[in-house]
Amino acid sequence: MIVTVTLNPAVDEEFVVSEFRPGGWFRSRNAIRTPGGKGINVSMMLGQLGYESAAMGFLAGFNGAYIRDALRRERLTTNFVHVKGETRTNVYIIDETGHVETGLSEPGPYIPEEAYDRFLRNFERMLQRTRLLVLGGSLPPGIPQDVYGVLIRMAKEVNIPTIVDAAGPSLQSALEAGPTIAKIDHRFMSRMSGISLTSLDNIIEVVSKLHDQGVEWAVTSYHVYGDVFFTPQGIYLAVSDRRSILSLFATADALITGLIVGGEERMAVEDRIRFAMACAWEDAMHVEKGFTSREAIEALMPRVQLERLE
Secondary structure (H helix, E strand, C coil), X not given: CEEEEECCCEEEEEEEECCXXXXXXXXXXXXXXXXXXXXXXXXXXXXXXXXXXXXEEEEEHHHHHHHXXXXXXXXXXXXXXXXXXXXXXEEEEEECCCCEEEEEECCCCCCCHHHHHHXXXXXXXXHHHCCEEEEECCCXXXXXXXXXXXXXXXXXXXXXXXXXXXXXXXXXHHXXXXXXXXXXXXXXXHHHHCCCCCCHHHHHHHHHHHHHHCCCEEEEEECCCEEEEEECXXXXXXXXXXXXXXXXXXXXXXXXHHHHHHHHCXXXXXXXXXXXXXXXXXXXXXCCCCCCCHHHHHHHHHHCEEEECC
């Protein structure tokens, strides 16, 4: 089973407005409310492509009950620890006139030590049925910053491959543990290395070092509509067409979903990259998170510009 861990889930609220500006009052043309958080998004997108997964993490309050019930309606397996407080809400505003996106995120509920210990016990049991572990997103208050490193090491002890998409100290902890695949936060790596990652040469120099830590695949963004893929078969630059992009919300989660499906279906490296990029691209072509269809994704694959850099 594929297991996704979202330690700080959210209810995502997306609003589409015209000519958004601070200090104004706006009537939304469209409003969408969905369960969110990186791992949860990946689980939902995997389900759209016919792959089962189990979602783990923490839930609290009314929002937590909404997320649990919404995931169960999608026939997704859930294994959440419930805590006091309220699961956070993320607000995302899309200005369809100015093509500017604005987000606001809450910190999430405090997780007491007892709840964290309960999660670790559940996680250890779930590893017995897990073939791939996906970790992603921010951490709620109370969770140790090295948690992703801890979970990756637990998975590696039983030979389970891991994928991580995070930022800040939690990403650093994950990288030190050596995940199989890592989505690298561009700004964090720039701060950590002290090198500006605005050029391909600098990106290659910094991210290539991760292979020494056991990272087989690493992905980092290049400008707005491109990604650099570090693979066992070489380094690739992949770019999609910006003219059809409507919203970049959750595109990173769509890309991770594409990499997972490509791996499950044993696609060749270049096909796997094209499929992952096409997933992100198709998700970005509409406001709703997820995919219109598998056919829509595959139709975009030949249009992904792919260049081998070495």
